Amino acid sequence: MRHLDFRPGFSLLQLTDIHWSFSTDRVQAKTYLNALYQAAKANADSHKIDLLVLTGDSTMFSSKEITKDLFDFLASWQVPFTVTWGNHDRQGYYPFSWLESLLSSYSNSLYVSLQDQLEGEGNAVIDLDEAGALKWQIYTLDSGSYEQSGTPLRYDYGTLKEKQTAWFEKEATLAGKVPSLAFFHIPTRDWQDAYAQGKASKTKWEKNEKICCSEEESPFFLKAVENNVKGLFCGHDHANDLTMTYQGVVLGYGVKTGSELYYAKSLSRTYAPVGGKTSEPLKLIGGTLLSLHEGGVFDLDHLYLQDDAAHTLVKERY
Amino acid sequence: MKEKIALKILETVYYPLAAIACFLFVNLLSSEIVYRFENLGKNFPFLLFLANAVYFLFAFHLFIHPLNAKKRILTAQVNGVVLVASSFLVILSVTIFRMNGSYSSLLLGGITPLFPLDAYVGSFLLLLVGTGLYYTGEWLRKHPRPYPDNVHEWKGKGAKIATSVFRSIFVLVALYFFGALLVSPFLMSFSSSHVAGLVSFDLLMGLPSAMVALYEWNYLDKEPLPQRQRLYKNSVITTLLSLILALAYWLFQALDPFFLIDGAASLLPLDFLLSVKVAPYLLILLSLASSLIAFLHYLDRNVPKKPKNP
Numbered sequence A: 001m002r003h004l005d006f007r008p009g010f011s012l013l014q015l016t017d018i019h020w021s022f023s024t025d026r027v028q029a030k031t032y033l034n035a036l037y038q039a040a041k042a043n044a045d046s047h048k049i050d051l052l053v054l055t056g057d058s059t060m061f062s063s064k065e066i067t068k069d070l071f072d073f074l075a076s077w078q079v080p081f082t083v084t085w086g087n088h089d090r091q092g093y094y095p096f097s098w099l100e101s102l103l104s105s106y107s108n109s110l111y112v113s114l115q116d117q118l119e120g121e122g123n124a125v126i127d128l129d130e131a132g133a134l135k136w137q138i139y140t141l142d143s144g145s146y147e148q149s150g151t152p153l154r155y156d157y158g159t160l161k162e163k164q165t166a167w168f169e170k171e172a173t174l175a176g177k178v179p180s181l182a183f184f185h186i187p188t189r190d191w192q193d194a195y196a197q198g199k200a201s202k203t204k205w206e207k208n209e210k211i212c213c214s215e216e217e218s219p220f221f222l223k224a225v226e227n228n229v230k231g232l233f234c235g236h237d238h239a240n241d242l243t244m245t246y247q248g249v250v251l252g253y254g255v256k257t258g259s260e261l262y263y264a265k266s267l268s269r270t271y272a273p274v275g276g277k278t279s280e281p282l283k284l285i286g287g288t289l290l291s292l293h294e295g296g297v298f299d300l301d302h303l304y305l306q307d308d309a310a311h312t313l314v315k316e317r318y
Numbered sequence B: 001m002k003e004k005i006a007l008k009i010l011e012t013v014y015y016p017l018a019a020i021a022c023f024l025f026v027n028l029l030s031s032e033i034v035y036r037f038e039n040l041g042k043n044f045p046f047l048l049f050l051a052n053a054v055y056f057l058f059a060f061h062l063f064i065h066p067l068n069a070k071k072r073i074l075t076a077q078v079n080g081v082v083l084v085a086s087s088f089l090v091i092l093s094v095t096i097f098r099m100n101g102s103y104s105s106l107l108l109g110g111i112t113p114l115f116p117l118d119a120y121v122g123s124f125l126l127l128l129v130g131t132g133l134y135y136t137g138e139w140l141r142k143h144p145r146p147y148p149d150n151v152h153e154w155k156g157k158g159a160k161i162a163t164s165v166f167r168s169i170f171v172l173v174a175l176y177f178f179g180a181l182l183v184s185p186f187l188m189s190f191s192s193s194h195v196a197g198l199v200s201f202d203l204l205m206g207l208p209s210a211m212v213a214l215y216e217w218n219y220l221d222k223e224p225l226p227q228r229q230r231l232y233k234n235s236v237i238t239t240l241l242s243l244i245l246a247l248a249y250w251l252f253q254a255l256d257p258f259f260l261i262d263g264a265a266s267l268l269p270l271d272f273l274l275s276v277k278v279a280p281y282l283l284i285l286l287s288l289a290s291s292l293i294a295f296l297h298y299l300d301r302n303v304p305k306k307p308k309n310p
Helices: A026-043 A064-075 A096-104 A162-174 A189-196 A220-226 B002-034 B040-064 B069-099 B117-142 B156-187 B195-218 B224-255 B259-263 B269-274 B278-299
Strands: A002-005 A010-015 A051-055 A081-084 A124-130 A133-140 A146-148 A155-157 A180-183 A202-204 A229-234 A243-246 A249-253 A265-271 A280-283 A286-292 A298-305 A313-317
Touching (some): A026 A298, A026 A313, A162 A220, A189 A243, B002 B269, B040 B117, B156 B195, B156 B278
Antiparallel strands (some): A124 A133, A202 A243, A243 A249
C-alpha cells in the first residue's frame, strides 16, 4: 500500500506511449518532455504535479542504456511516479526483471514489484489521504501484452483478468469504496462496446483508428462500476484520444506523449502555432491532466503540446 | 587441403560474430522501419557496419569454396574492394558525425553501450580484412598454387540461381536466430515457469546453424561416394531433430502459452510487431524444407550411387 497526501485540486499527469527506441533523438525528445512537464505544471491547480502515471509502452526496441536514460530523466522531475506496463515494454534488450528493479530503484518511484499471484506485474493501489481520511484511490494495473488469439498463428492483445478484478474489488471494499481511478495500457472491450453501440452518455474527442482491445471480455469494468470507480484511463492506440462517459464511468484514452512511432493529426481540429500565420491540423500528442477534488469529482484536460519550435499548447477540457 | 581446413576453422570462429551482427542489424532495421526512418542518419553507419560484418562471412565462404582458381582470385579482389569501400564509408560517416556534433561523443550508447565507437573500430578492422583479402587475390594471381575447388551438381543456370538464393536466405535466417540464441541468456526472462519452453526454443533457434555446420564440416569437401551416404544420414538426422523440436515447441506452447510472450519478446521483433507467430514457424518450416531438399538430392541420380560389391 502506498500513500500520498491529498488536497483538493490534486494533480495527476498521465503520459503514455512515449516509445523511446534505438531510433529516438533523445536530446529532442527530452526537450519535448520537459516542455510538456512545464505546461502541465502551469495548468495544474497548484502549479505542481502531485503524481505522474506512465501508462505503458514507454520503450520499444530499447537497450538498458536508453531505458535507464528515460526513467532517470522522468525521475529527475522529483514527482512521485508510477508505471503500468504496455505490450511493447518487454521488447527491449534486457530481462523484464531488470526493468522492474530499475523502476523500484528511484526514491520517488511508487512502482512495486510484488510477488503476488495476480496476472501481470506491478498491480498496485495508491491511497490519497487528507488528515488521515482516505479520499481517493489510484489503481495501476497490468493489462498484459499478448496472448493466444482465437485465430491460429496470431497473437491477441491482453486484458484485465479475473484475479486482478477480484483483487481490485477486495481493495476497494476494504477502502470503503472511496472514489477511485484506474490506469492501464490496453483498453478493455468496454471502450469498443460503448462506442460502437452508442451507449455513452457523453463522448468527446476522436477515434482515428480501430480500438485495439482483446478478443476476450474483461470482468473489470462491471466491478469498477459497482465499486465507485470514476474513470478508467488507457493508452495503446496512439491515434485515439476518444473519451466517453459510460454507466457513470469515464473511459478515456490518454493523449499519446511525443511523436515517437506514430500519432494522428486531427481531421477536425486545428491550432495556430505561436508566431505562425496559418492554422494547422492539431497533432494529437501531449499529456492528460486530471485534477481531483472532494466527493469523487475530477476535471479532465487534454494538453496537446505541439512539437513546433515554440511548443504551442492547446488545452481542451472534457 | 590443410589451408582449406585452416580457413574453415577461421570461418567457424567468425560465424558467431556475424550472427550477433545479423541479429542487431535486423533489430535496428526493424526499429528504423517502424519509426519511419526518423533517426536513420545517425544509425546508418552502424547499420552499414553490421551489414559489412555479415557480408564478410559470405565473401569469406566463397573464397574458401571457389569453383576454380580464377573465380577464387576474382572473389577475393572484388569482395575485398567492396569491403574496403564500404568500411571506409562507415569510418568517414562516424568521423563527420563526430566533427559536426551529430554524435556528441564516440560513446553515445544506444543499441550497444559502445555505440558508435564499436562501429568505428570494427570498420577499421573490416577495412584491414578487406585490404588483406584484395592483396591475397593479387598474390594468388602472381603465385598460382593448387587449391581444392568445389564441385557442384547444378542442373542448369536456373537451379544454380535458385540454390544460391535459397542457401543465402537459409544462412541469413540461421545467422539471425543463432545471434538471438547467443544473446538470449542476457535478454530472456527465464522465470522458473517458462524455463523448459525457453530452453527448447533456444535449441530450435540453434538448429539452422547446426545444419549449416553439418553441411560445412560433414558434407562439403567430401569425396562423391561418401558425400552421397552422408547426405542420406544428415538429412535423416536433421529431419528428426526438426520434428522433435517442432513437437517440443507445440507441447510447451500448449502447456505454457506465455513462454515466448513473457520470456523472449525482445528476440522476436516481427512476431510482436505484427501479432503473428512468424519465428517458430519460419524455423520449423525452413529446417524441415532444407532437410527434405537434402533427402531429395540424395535420391537424385546425378549423385553417384554406392557401387555394388566388386
